[in-house]
Amino acid sequence: MPSPSSEPIRYFHREKRVVETETVYGEDWLRWTYESALGRASLHALVRRAWLSRYYGWRMSRGDSVRRILPFIVDYQLNVDEFAKSPFVFKSFNEFFYRALKEGARPIAAPADDRVAVLPADGRHLAFQNVDGAAGFYAKGQRFDLASFLGDAELARAFAGGAMLISRLCPVDYHRFHFPVAGTPAAARLINGWLYSVSPIALRRNLGYLWENKRMVTLVDSPVFGRVAVCEIGATMVGTIFQSYVPDRAVKKGDEKGLFRFGGSCVVTLxxxxxxxxDRDLVEQSANQLEVYARMGERLGVAAR
Structure with a gap:
């Protein structure tokens, strides 16, 4: 019988209303790294370290990396009609990777109603009405360590018992992240750390990668939702988290917050x-051990008061 870590990754597609199996970019390498003894040895000695991701990022920013773009589009059936620029004008794979989309490519749910919050990124989402409900989702017996994740015990107490959304981005996804609510964001706080993968292949081994990795925490003061924490997590081959917003300047929900450079990555909203x-469908599928594939701007939930 296969171990949980070796099982395929399945998710619920919100729009299609069906369960699908994820095509994992670099799956053989990921499984070797996290599921074999030799791979795990290389993980601690090499893979998790920032210099490897910086080197790979440098390669993906070189001019000769453009040859990877068209095969990637074809292999993963990306919709070029929603790209803000033609795929032929990108100067590197990294530039293509963090591409912008055309205006309207990601409609914002109820744009005039600030009581409705939206998903901050494209990806596979887990939603928990109470953060304590995240216990054991990826790794049996492991709870989400809020204090370690936020790097601030007092702040963790403020969010204890609150709702949490984990948005996991794959390399094939649109890699810009956005504000889920309207409000005024403070400056992002960097917490340095390792660069483990955030694929379920890795997280089934150790949920702690979410709070051991490099991450950035931004507190948004929302007139409707109170304090909201929007947190980006770097991962293997994702050494750069770039914030494009202006701190202390009011934003609308759906406004761009920043981008990830090459690789899979994650956004956690508290x-x-x-x-x-x-929203019920997000919570119910998460309770059934399924992530929900949905896109930035789709509805996340509504203010409780």
Whole structure:
């Protein structure tokens, strides 16, 4: 019988209303690294370290990396019609990777109603009405360590018992992230760390990668939702988290916040207790051990008060 870590990654597609199996970019390498003894040895000696991701990022920023773009589009059936620029004008694979989209490619749910929060990124989402409900989702017996993740015990107490959304981006996804609510964001706080993968292949071994990795924490002061924490997590081959917003300047929900350079990555959104009612389909699928594939701007939930 296969171990949980070796099982395929399945998710619920929100629009299609079906369960699909994920095509994992670099799956053979990921499984060797996290599921074999030799691979795990290389993980600690080499893979998790920032210099490897910087080197790979440098390669993906070289001019000769453009030859990877068209095969990637074809292999993963990307919709070029939504790209803001033609795929033929990118100067590197990295530039293509963090591409912008045309205006309107990601409609914002209820744009005039600030009581409705939206998903901050394209990807596979887990939603928990209470952060304590995240216990054991990826790794049996492991709880989400909020204090370690936020790097601040007092801040963790403020969000304890609140709602949490984990948005996992694959390399094939649109890699810009956005604000889920309207409000005024403070400057992002960097917490340095390792660069483990955030694929379920890795997280089934150790949920702690989410709070051991490099990450950035931004507190958004929302008139409707109170304090909201929007947190980006770097991962293997994702050494750069770039923030494009201006701190202390009001934003609308759906406004761009920043981007990831090459690789898979993750955004975690936290709400204080009693501030949001997450949409039922997201919560129910998460309770059934399924991530939900949905896109930035789709509805996340509604203010509870």
């Amino acid at each position: 709400f204080e207790p009693g501030r949001i009612t997450l």
